[in-house]
Amino acid sequence: MVALFALLGAGLGAAILLATTGLRATAAATAWTVRRPRLTAGLFRRAATAGAAGAVVGAITGWPVAAVLAAIAVHTLPPVLGPDHAAASQVARIEAIAAWAEDLAATLRSAAGLEQAISHTVQVASPAIRGPLTTLAVAHRTGTRLPEALRTFANDLADPTADLVVHVLLQAAQHQAADLSTSLAGVGRTARRHAATRLRIATGRARTRAATRIVIIVVLATTLGMFLFADAFLSPYGTGTGQVVLAAFGGLFGASLMWMVRIGRIPDLPRILTNPIEGPR
Numbered sequence: 001m002v003a004l005f006a007l008l009g010a011g012l013g014a015a016i017l018l019a020t021t022g023l024r025a026t027a028a029a030t031a032w033t034v035r036r037p038r039l040t041a042g043l044f045r046r047a048a049t050a051g052a053a054g055a056v057v058g059a060i061t062g063w064p065v066a067a068v069l070a071a072i073a074v075h076t077l078p079p080v081l082g083p084d085h086a087a088a089s090q091v092a093r094i095e096a097i098a099a100w101a102e103d104l105a106a107t108l109r110s111a112a113g114l115e116q117a118i119s120h121t122v123q124v125a126s127p128a129i130r131g132p133l134t135t136l137a138v139a140h141r142t143g144t145r146l147p148e149a150l151r152t153f154a155n156d157l158a159d160p161t162a163d164l165v166v167h168v169l170l171q172a173a174q175h176q177a178a179d180l181s182t183s184l185a186g187v188g189r190t191a192r193r194h195a196a197t198r199l200r201i202a203t204g205r206a207r208t209r210a211a212t213r214i215v216i217i218v219v220l221a222t223t224l225g226m227f228l229f230a231d232a233f234l235s236p237y238g239t240g241t242g243q244v245v246l247a248a249f250g251g252l253f254g255a256s257l258m259w260m261v262r263i264g265r266i267p268d269l270p271r272i273l274t275n276p277i278e279g280p281r
Helices: 002-026 027-060 066-081 085-109 114-122 127-142 146-157 162-175 178-229 230-236 241-262
Strands: none
Touching: 027 066, 027 085, 027 241, 066 178, 066 241, 085 114, 085 162, 114 162, 127 146, 127 162, 146 162, 162 178, 178 230, 178 241, 230 241
């Protein structure tokens, strides 16, 4: 029986890994290529841990549905219970883009050309955008036309705020826009306001995440307490009908949890460069 649940856990972990990887395959190709080794290693660890947890719970309870629910919970709950790293990194990226736009504006006021200004700002750019910005500078130095390099840069960041800056730079590179430094300074101020708004929303969102954590902890603690001290109450779940009911309860709880997480998400602004790789027709 233990070997059976171990095999079930391994298969479930592999299924979760494949499903999660497939769902993330819609990310931008360049950004995925950069992050793929780290993300793949993290997904593999989480899938392996989930499979092990499912095998242990299945071996202890003898309930296949409990093994599946435990594996899914171990794989999905840590990002929900932990800090909101995605929101923090998004705010940091927006602030980095704002600082870069302001730095570009200040550099251009010193009579530097656009290409020189971009190369100059790479050295002082925030780590949140330094990688794509370095790629932009290198691509232009190696012969790539600036408009094409800028569109690739926007595709790498895949950020609506970055699209605003790139749009201004594209206008300057293609149509010799006047007073570029003033336009960039205005975009920088807009990005600063966007970052401040995101930070305020994230603060309110933290309350929803805290409520979600409390609900999850109470449910898990209650279930564990009943299993340890009132196992007779849970014994009907060991039957075939009980397993169906347990699966229904688990599905309803998971759907409720997904809804709580979804209402706490911050919808992003629409991008204005929806097809940044291709040039204008």
